Amino acid sequence: MAIKKSELYSSLWASCDKLRGSMEPSQYKDYVLILLFVKYVSDKYANDPYALIVIPEGGSFKDMQALKGQKDIGEKIDMAISALAKQNDLENVIDVISFQDEEKLGKGKEMVDKLTDLITIFENPALDFSKNRAEGDDILGDAYEYLMRHFASESGKSKGEFYTPTEVSRVMSKVIGIDKEAQRKLTIYDPTCGSGSLLLKVAEEAGEYGVTIYGQEKTVVTAALARMNMILHNNSEANIQKGQSTISNPLHTENDGSLKTFDYVVANPPFSSKNWMDGFNPYDDFYLRFEEGHIPPEKNGDYAFLLHIIKSLRSTGKGACILPHGVLFRGNVEATIRKSLIERGYIKGIIGLPANLFYGTGIPACIIVVDMESANYSFGLSQAEKGIFMVDASKGFIKDGNKNRLREQDIHKIVDVFNKQIEIPKFSRWVSLAEIADPKNDYNLNIPRYIDSQEIEDIQDIEAHLIGGIPNVDIDDLSDYWTAYPTLKNDLFSASNRKGYSDLNIAKTAIKETIFSHPEFVRFSQEMDTLFDGWKTNNTIFLKGLNVGIKPKKIIHRVSEDILRTYTDKPLMDKYDVYQHLMNFWNETMQDDCYLIAVDGWKAEPYRIIVTNPKTGKETDKGWECDLVPKYLVINRYFLADKQAIELLEAKREATVTAISEIEEEHSGEDGFFTEMDKVNKATITTALKTVNNKLKNKKEDSILLEKKQVFEKYLALTDEYTELNKKIREEEIALDLKALNQYKNLSIETIQQLVVADKWMASIENSVKSEMERISQRLTLRIKQLAERYETPMPKQLIEVAELEAKVNAHLEKMGFAWD
Structure with a gap:
């Protein structure tokens, strides 16, 4: 398997x-x-x-x-x-x-x-x-x-620097554009390669033509990890040098001793290295990486690594380097270096990342994208024509343990926006050199200077609180919904007698029903269903055609790119949110299935689940399962009536349990029939019933004993019913389990494909995507309800209500003998 x-x-x-x-x-x-x-x-x-x-x-x-x-x-x-x-x-x-x-x-x-x-x-x-x-x-x-x-x-912080989070590596590998040159053999280099994960992500982007990999890592053991990593990824010829700092002793050089240059350079150097000068004198640098007056501070080597990268690039080379945000705005000599790099056009773009992504530090970092070819091309252009593309991606992430992590949708959005130079409010924009050089900015590249990514504050309207009405500005902020539902706005709101305010036409309790039953809402929901159905139909045909030898990563790329295309420029539905739903399912389930198909084809072979006790070594049979076609799929398709019969029995059992609990609760209180019992169960009640029956032989008309007898008998009847239901459920489950197991022998390849692609994959993806539509609709409902409740009681009405309540309280106090002028 x-x-x-x-x-x-x-x-x-x-x-x-x-x-x-x-x-x-x-x-x-x-x-x-x-x-x-x-x-x-x-x-x-x-x-x-x-x-x-x-x-x-x-x-x-x-x-x-x-x-x-x-x-x-x-x-x-x-x-x-x-x-x-x-x-x-x-x-x-x-x-x-x-x-x-x-x-x-x-x-x-x-x-x-x-x-x-x-x-x-x-x-x-x-x-x-x-x-x-x-x-x-x-x-x-x-x-x-x-x-x-x-x-x-x-x-932890001190030992986690050997690894660049794979999500960040993927962003870097895609924004340098290596896939656009995959028709020729390329060279890539990482001067601080750690375990090599960043290099390998770039190599993966190069496609079938491949790359020649070069790396240098100071720590011997970490360099060994990188070498093994290369072999495991079929890059056994990678040239990984070890044991020296790249800044003091670069080990990738030409025959004449000069620095070797590369098509692509990527790096995640140690942040703000305080010992980057150890072992050499930057004022006498043989490799001419540091110009006079452009030597980074002795206790901060961030720009030393960036300058080394620039010197290691060919005239058409591209690079990307992870550095702390401080490089964007720190002053003194770093400001001088930054100004020089900007004016020469070396910096193509800056991508601001969320804080707490990296294992060596919790501070936020950024990706500096370098393009030597673009710098050469821009020579002679005016400040208005030259510029830097900036992305503020600091808000898009998910919590993962004690760290943050970029989601699939965050990666794709960053790459799309950067590579296509798409300007999105609060997320990305192209900033001209003229703006950067303006005295008010003075070559400071701190991203918030150019992109205001702060969320719009939900402002309380004082006049509406005093007089009433819902501010039109709040209603207009929902313009995306009014575009999708053109007449819904007028059905929900009408103009107030004051300019700039509206009144809700319906009771706030009817908001959800009004929205969800509105013809435009229904029509839009149907359009979204049709949209998904089109994607589902096309990709169901494609996925049923998978067979042995497929490349799962290529499969998900095709399917996921198609769902992005399907939802591009559609109102309300963010294509990247929909994409994330698909990728979540891929990572949780579909990926494993595709790897199974790649090796075994469309085979559905059940296997026993054997669990070994680590202490005794004893093995226990925990039943059976099938990875590609789980038993629930077979049961739902072929034995749904049996499953529903069991569910009906389970519902009866649950009702019986509730009835037993109610009797126990009712008669366990003070003076209850169960009060003096240490435990309430079938055995103790059976014994108690015998005692009651014996007493009734002499006191046949004792009403309390007769009532107690009835309670005990009812309790025992319910426990017997519970036992019988348990037995019946177990028998039915065993029979159903056997039926399902035997059914696997009759599954054709076509049936397996239908079960997996339609019943397992598409059904799960569809439910997930529809939940996104539900979330969007609920957001509109909740916002309108929030606005309605916020301003439903203006100040005059509040004063009247307060006066009425005060009068009631005073009247009660007067009746109680408490009164004053």
Whole structure:
């Protein structure tokens, strides 16, 4: 069976539990990632004479499995990894840590148990990469990225800098325009490459022609992670240099010693580095990166990295660099450098990002986009003709644990707006050099100077509070709705006797009904349904045509771009919100399904769910399931009547439970029939009923005993009914489960396609998109109700109501004997 991404991720993260406690996440990530690498190459390349990686005798994961429980397991794992490293020129890459480090792994039995458990985790069938053929490298590479994201998150501020959030990497890779030049071999470079994730995202954008990757990373272990990351993503030829700071000793140079230049440069350098001058004198820089008077501050190296990037670009090169917002507005020498870069036209654009995105810091950052070709082209243009495109994307994100994260819709919107230079109020605009150079701005690039992204304040109208009426300005703010529903506004409001104000024509309790039943609302809803149906029809045909060997990432790209096109320029519905609904479903469910289809085709094979008790080792059968076609789909299509019969029995059981609870509550109070019982259940009530019956033999007409008898008998009848219902439900569930299981034998490929594409995928996406329409409609209803309630009681009316209430209170006080003048 194909590997599911969700299973792969959970299995890998479980391996981390074996190492928690004995070391920090920044340390145990190295053990997990190296074992992951060994497992992957062992599964993929063992016994393959043409393999990219040669698996030597004694250097495979299988050899490590044989070490479980042995006293010298740590030493022999090191030997196996060393053999693999020597055979493949991976020395100082996969052998940079020791599996016999007692400080990190413990001593004696503790180390043996920990490493044995770790190897056992990697024996999980979900990690059998030999069976995975469809985009296996992407699956593994994405899993590698998943682990690094979590390691970075757990490592905290001081140790999380090795990883650039993948969402930011995707934005950078797309705004530099590498996909437009994918018809030729390109070079890309990252002077502070960390684990290499940013480089790989840019390489992915280059398409089938590929790129030559260059990177430099100061930390040896992190450089090793980058090297493994490259291999796992089929970029084994990537040139990753390690062990030196790029600023003091750049290791990618030409034969004459000058800096090597590249088509594209991307970087996420350490923010505001305080030791960037260590090891060299910038005033005597051999590479001529720093002009006289343009040397960044000694304790802040942000511009040092940006100047290095510019110097490393070819005359037509493009680059993107993540830097803290301070580079946009700080003064002194940084202001001088900034002015020079602006005037030369190097800065094509600035994208302001949300705060708390990065693992090394919580401060907000920005992406500086550099375009050497555009700078050369703009030479000689006037200040009015030259400029910088700015995007304020600081408001679009989702909370993810203790960090913020860009959503799919945020990424797509940023990229679309930047690449197409679309100006959107409060989000983006092109700013001329003349405006930037104006003395009031003085080359300050702080984004709020040019884009006011603040939300419009909901202003309280004093006159409306005093006299009444709803301000027209508030009604007009809902203009998007009045465009979609042209006559609804006049049906809801009528002009007041005062200019600038209107009155609500209906009771506020009737607002929702009036809107939702309005012909224009109904028509618009039908149009939106038709719009979705068109997308659904086209893509249902396409998705049913998927087969073995598909590329899931290409599938979602086509389908998601089509939904964006479908909802472009449609009133009320934000295409990026609709897109996010689709992408949420993709990430949660559809992605796994497509990877299954890519490997196995349209197969629906049920499997048993076996759970092993970690303490006893005992296995328990928890039933069965099918990943591609879950049992609920088969039941809903073929055995809906059986399901509904069970639901009816469950409703009866729920009513019985309620009736039992009511009896218990009624008779458990003071002087109740259940008061003296320690527990109220069938056994205690049965015993109590026997006692009552015995007493009634002598007191046949005792009304209290007769009532108690009736209550006890009713309680027991209900418990018997509950037991019988439980038994009946269980029997029906077992029968239905067996029917569903047997039905899988009769499912044709066409039926499976219908179940998956129509009943599973399209039904879920449609429900989600329709919820967006519901949310939009509710927003209109709630806003009108809010305005109506805000101004429904003007000051004169309030004074009258207060006077009436005061009179009532005084009258009551007078009756009670309290009166005064």
